[in-house]
Amino acid sequence: MNMFLLIIEVIISYALLLYTYKKYKENGIYMWIVISLILSCIMSSKTIEILNVDISLGIGLSTIIYIANNILIQKKGTEHTKKIIDLIVTFGFMFILMIFVSYNAKISLLNSYTSNMFDIILQTNFKYMIATVISLICGLYINNHFYYLLRKVKNKIIISNVTSALLSNLVDVIIYVILCSLVNISLYTVIMTFIIRYIIKVLICIIGTDVIYIANNFKEG
Numbered sequence: 627m628n629m630f631l632l633i634i635e636v637i638i639s640y641a642l643l644l645y646t647y648k649k650y651k652e653n654g655i656y657m658w659i660v661i662s663l664i665l666s667c668i669m670s671s672k673t674i675e676i677l678n679v680d681i682s683l684g685i686g687l688s689t690i691i692y693i694a695n696n697i698l699i700q701k702k703g704t705e706h707t708k709k710i711i712d713l714i715v716t717f718g719f720m721f722i723l724m725i726f727v728s729y730n731a732k733i734s735l736l737n738s739y740t741s742n743m744f745d746i747i748l749q750t751n752f753k754y755m756i757a758t759v760i761s762l763i764c765g766l767y768i769n770n771h772f773y774y775l776l777r778k779v780k781n782k783i784i785i786s787n788v789t790s791a792l793l794s795n796l797v798d799v800i801i802y803v804i805l806c807s808l809v810n811i812s813l814y815t816v817i818m819t820f821i822i823r824y825i826i827k828v829l830i831c832i833i834g835t836d837v838i839y840i841a842n843n844f845k846e847g
Contacts, residue, residue: 628674628675628676629676629765630674630682631674632674632685632686632826635686635687636690636830636833638835639662639687639690640684640690640693640762640834642658642831643655643690643693643694643697643837643841644837644840644841646658647694647697647821647840647841647844648841648844652698652706655694655698655706655710656709656710658694658712659691659694659710659713660713660717661713662688662690662691662694663687663688663691663713663717663718663759663762664721665684665687666684666685666687666691666715666758667684667718667721667722667755667758667759668684669682669683669687670682670683670684670751670754670755670757670758671683671754671755672750672751676822676826677818678818678824679815679818679819679822680752680819681819681822681823682758682806683827684758685823685826687831688758688762688828689826689830689831690830690834691702691710691714691762691766692747692765692766692769692790692791692794692795692831692834693787693831693834693837693838694710695707695710695766695769695773695789695839696773696786696787696834696838697771697837697841697842698710698840699773699774699777699786700777700783700786700825700838700841701797701841701842703774704770704774707766707770707774710715711763711766711767711770714759714762714763714766715763715836718758718759718763719721719759721755722752722755722759725737725752725755726752731774732763733799753799753805753806756805757801757802757805757806758802760801760805761797761798761799761801761802761805762798763830764797764798764801765794765795765797765798765801766794768790768793768794768797769790769791769794771791772786772789772790772793772794773787773789773790776789776790777788780816782837783838783839783842784835786829787831787832787834787835787838788832788835791827791828791831791832793826795824795827795828795831796824798827799820799823799824799827800820801829802823803816803819803820804822806828807819819837
């Protein structure tokens, strides 16, 4: 059931990405990335069990940001992807900062139950939000370099996308797992979380190759 819901999340995300890009061009990509980043941070507060390992939600949205990024590299080069990293840094840390400020605000007695639940959720899952933003920034930095390099050498979308996905998501997942494992978690759980998360993210990126091909055929203007 959880895998089915993840597949639905990915399909809807790809469809909305193509829609916003076709309708609004580069601005649609930027808009989609900001919304997806915020949603993936919120969704990371909830975990699901896949193969007896807890995986945070939002993995589909955060991974497809790589595909959105690669669409712009394929169409425009790297000049626009610098804006993407700037957007993620700005809105990602602004979101985290606002959540942190909300957590430290004094609880209202009128609605103390809801406020306490908010604090409990945030206290437990704040690290997942931070890990999502930081790992994504580092992964995109690696992705931008390798995708553009391969595009200049081969100019084959499938080679650029798959190779950069293998490398960037490796960095992404390593950083994410390290940041989320700074507590007493067994080595087995850490290893399995890394393997399952990496496989899921790479598969989403590989499937996203078709999305890049479709977007690449959209007419400009």
